[in-house]
Amino acid sequence: MNLKMLTRALSAVGGAGLLLFAASALAVPESEWRRPWALNLPQGVTSLSEQVYNLHMLVFWIVCIIGLIVFFGVFYSVWKFRKSVGAVPAQWHHSTTVEIIWTVIPFLILLFIAIPATQTMVKIDDTSDYDMTVKVTGYQWMWEYEYLDEDISFFSRLDRDSDRARQRNPEIRPQDVEHYLLNVDNPLVVPVNTRIRFLLTANDVIHAWWVPELGWKKDAIPGFINEAWAEIREPGVYRGQCAELCGRDHGFMPIVVVALEQDDYEAWVDEQVNGNGEAEETAEVADEDNGEVAEQEDMSMDELMSVGERVYGNQCLACHQAEGQGMATFPALAGNDQVIEDREWVKDVIINGVSGTAMQAFGNRLNDEEIAGVVTYIMNAWGNDSGEEVQPADIRAAR
Amino acid sequence: MSQAQGAYYVPHDSRWPVFGIPGMVLLAAGFSLYLNGGSWGMPLMVVGAIITLIMTVMWFRDVVNESVAGKYNTQVDASFRQGMAWFIFSEVMFFGAFFGALFYARVFSIPWLGGDDPATARYLWDSVALSWPTAGPGFLDLDYQAMGPLWLPTINTLILLTSGVTLTYAHHAMKENHRNKVIAGLAATVLLGFIFMCVQSYEYVHAYQDLNLRLDTGIYGSTFFMLTGFHGLHVTLGAVALLVMLIRVIKGHFTADDHFGFEAAAWYWHFVDVVWLGLFVFVYLI
Amino acid sequence: MSSTTHDAHHDHHDHAPPKGMTRWLFTTNHKDLGVLYMVFALIMFFVGGAMAMVIRAELFQPGLNLVDPHFFNQMTTMHALVMIFGAVMPAFTGLANWLIPVQIGAPDMALPRVNNWAFWLLPAGFVLLLLTLFMPGGGPAGGWTMYPPLVLQLGDAFPFLIFAVHVLGISSIMGSINIVATILNMRAPGMTLMKMPLFVWAWLITAFLIVAVMPVLAGAVTMLLTDQYFGTSFFSAAGGGDPVMFQHIFWFFGHPEVYILILPAFGIVSAIIPTFARKPLFGYSSMVYATASIAFLSFIVWGHHMFSVGMPLAGQLFFMYATMLVAVPTGVKIFNWMATMWQGSMTFETPMLFAIAFVILFTIGGLSGVMLALAPVDLQYHDTYFVVAHFHYVLVSGAIFSIMAGVYYWLPKWTGHMYDERLGKWHFWLSMVSVNVLFFPQHFLGLAGMPRRIPDYALQFAEFNMISSIGGFAFGLSQLIFLWVIIKCVRGGEKASDQVWEGAKGLEWTLPSPAPYHTFETPPVVK
Ligand code: HEA
């Protein structure tokens, strides 16, 4: 915004071509790829990504040269054949020979590009032969990761800080958030040097799973599974985003992949499966659901409301808004008569969702206490004052 | 292309198109409101439909009057031919979209869902095997029967083919100036079209009542009813057009070498005929 | 049609247009309708541009600055629909209406009433479309591509969107049928197909594309409608359909559509460059064949928009090869224009400046298109700003620049006055610089990983976004000059000669400036 930035900005545009050249020549270290003024694709961290990058650079240079030929051809004419310098127009308007030349040469160039392109495509498409499988499911607006060979599954959504910073009149500025919009609460953790098969699908609308350093993106389509694979060579943290318009918060469903050495990865798996350490909130929920039916204590109204407020902030706020006022197709909950009066229906909506809409089923994602809390919360917050108290046991019964 | 016959007729001004515009808007907006559950939708839609209908009738009336008054030369006639031919081409492409959907479902999506794509079948749809006709993996417990080619559709095919013959008969008669034969041929064609629609309606009732085959019976019901439904709509339009031509023949609007209105309606009818053959093969037969 | 035609032409021999509102409402005159189309297109360009300004303002800095993400999505969706169906297509159709009859020596369009209808359906369609912005739930927000299932989450706007597309589709189909009929049927004696100006050829092929693909779009959105309200399962896996099926049908329309947005531009540029190079167009017949080949190929490349949906390998490869082939005939056109300038005697009035800029900037857009065509790398480019940069280069500095070139070129013929050359040059240079500041950095953004259709972005994209936005505002403001030049030229100015441009060739330049209301009632003879 200040003058310095502007000068930098303008010089960047001016020297764009040169910079791009420099960027490719210097082969920026991966950790620095995500930085301001980045100009080019990352080389990536898989064998595939490198091949993709090389193909990109090959075709990039070819089209640059063609572009320059056109550019200089036109400018030479403009400069040389100006009427103001007394150019006299020729009257020829046909030459089969040159026309054949400039039909055949581009064709040959394309043929030349097509060969490596075909090879790379064949390689990308080959998902046979894998060491582990991760099933990725897109939701509005988060990802679910299931490790099909382990008993691990969890949800991954925008981290709390980014979420706060992206609001209107934010509590913290985007500039103060590390990895603004590119960080999640629960990253996908995978081992290096392992052929990972990804099974991609979605629950509501189409999403696309994209981590540039892996060298590809693939759509996650409800009702179908797409396959892709990656073999990461270097440990590190790789960030990406959903790349298919999926509604209001499409810009806010990042992806973070943490690639660990084999040993570290195994330790992580162990921790997840045996539940020791600080297991993540959502992962815990998933575990608990499979667990035994615990004796359920009634909760106090205060407890219910505070659990409810937390859950609401995490799960519902994105759509129904901070004050329950709703937005566009997302109905208002505050002052909503049916919400105030019909607790059975509210329970049903939250547990089972409304099929065909963005309102998902939360039944398998939240535990009884949490659902009880959030039901109580929306029936009493923002002046809804129904006085209803919904207990975990009610939820268990309604499931 | 020749200009031999003098100037091209350009109407002075034309009020019917603009008159019809609010009709189109009301029709569209009314239908939308209706679908959104608004109570104003239906009445608005009806008003819109009436305006559109008036536009159509008045517009064609003007054209018929001008034609009868002899304002059109062969070049104008050729423009009409071009216009009609390309219009029919656009209709073919419209049906193409729905045939495309049918092929896609049969060649790709159903096999993929039903096992050709192992991951999809295994992790999302419990590895159910699917084969056409199907209502899809989500409606397996739906109890319905598919619509075979026997007997009604086959009979209907014969009816439509016959109507093509009677129409061609009328056309030949027209060229030879046998007015009564034209009337007979046309009347027979319209009648056959009418019978076709009766049979088709009966088939729909049968599908809904006896076969439990409905518009929402998965992709099979969707393609079946949308294809046959749009076809039926076009048959109705074609029959109305032919009926108008019948009246015009009776009124003596046409001569042996000047009867484009008739020909346009006939082209349209043949197009509807051909679409049916496609339907018969791909929807009923295989 | 009838033997009694001799009195037909007495009907329209008063040469002055009728007065008042009804002139414009009821007109069947191709020049009136051409003007209506172009005025409508200009208004829509500003409406769509205003939406683009909202987009660029929100993206000026990271964070939620101006509009809610949901409204942002409405803006991108509507911006695209308004620009494509409201600005570029009507502008080209307007040019076609005004120019084709005078370029082929016809008294008017073949089907004048249909012409009137086709135009007035446009405002009708846009009333339906734009009103949705004021509905509960807002307007369409699922992208101009309308992919299900997302588009089915629209609120009350949904059926309006569908029917608006239907109405706009009918309008384009009717307009195009008329154009085809005119070209094939109304040419003056001696005007053989291979003597037609290239603008006419380009439109003949474009009109064919429109008639072929708009009905397919109509079918696709009809299936959306029935999926939403009548329980069909075209695009739902549970019922045996597939959301991706919509994409196939949509892009079967959508790819030819993008050539609908560029072929007439080729025609315009092919008219302007020879005029100002004072040298005949190089390779006329190969231009015609190239245009036809592009149109043919456009039907078999749609899958390049869908490389990431998980098509079978064979499909990916087929669409990749077919798409790459398009570069060959397009290259022929570019090289032919270069050869036309070679050894010419060039002057650089505003139309020529825009035409030269077109050749260069369109090439940049086309070359990034060839990069996108490579399936394995498109998996990286897809749905990023790299794609946004690609298509704005071909659409803004391609289609829009060609329209501006055309307007400057023919404005003296329409109004009878020369436009203000100095202002025109200002408009050109400001547009030329700002459009590159606006869209060139978007290539970098895309490669560096910024997805498209997002209202907010990670911090490392801040710099280039700010540059792009500044370029955007500058480009937008520059268009006010364009508006001013047009208004000024309509209201007065130096009297234009009939020939207008020293090197201009073609029937339209044999007419007086401004051209009379009715022209070529007796066809000219073309040798
Ligand atoms: C006027 C509109 C227009 C035009 C003319 C083009 C022209 C081309 N487009 Fe573009 N395209 C769009 C509008 C257009 N496009 C739009 C709107 C989208 C996005 C839609 C959306 O998702 O919203 C899109 C998206 C798009 C994609 C999908 C990207 C993605 O989403 O992942 C692809 C992929 O192949 C592509 C390719 C091409 C190609 C190969 C051409 C070719 O026709 C270009 C040919 C021209 C040249 C190549 C330059 C001149 C040639 C030479 C100088 C000869 C020598 C050259 C070589 C040998 C290479 N386009």
Ligand code: HEA
């Ligand atoms: C012919 C088509 C066309 C045209 C002409 C344009 C013109 C412009 N487009 Fe566009 N655009 C598309 C077609 C087009 N676009 C399409 C198809 C998409 C994809 C949509 C989707 O994802 O679904 C898109 C998407 C799109 C995006 C990406 C949105 C996203 O993915 O989130 C952006 C962002 O910068 C953008 C910007 C612009 C700008 C700045 C202009 C400028 O050229 C506009 C300039 C014109 C004006 C500004 C109007 C005139 C001036 C005034 C009104 C005066 C007032 C001026 C000021 C206050 C400064 N467009």
Ligand code: CUA
């Ligand atoms: Cu999920 Cu975009």
Ligand SMILES: [Cu+2]
């Ligand atoms: Cu395309």
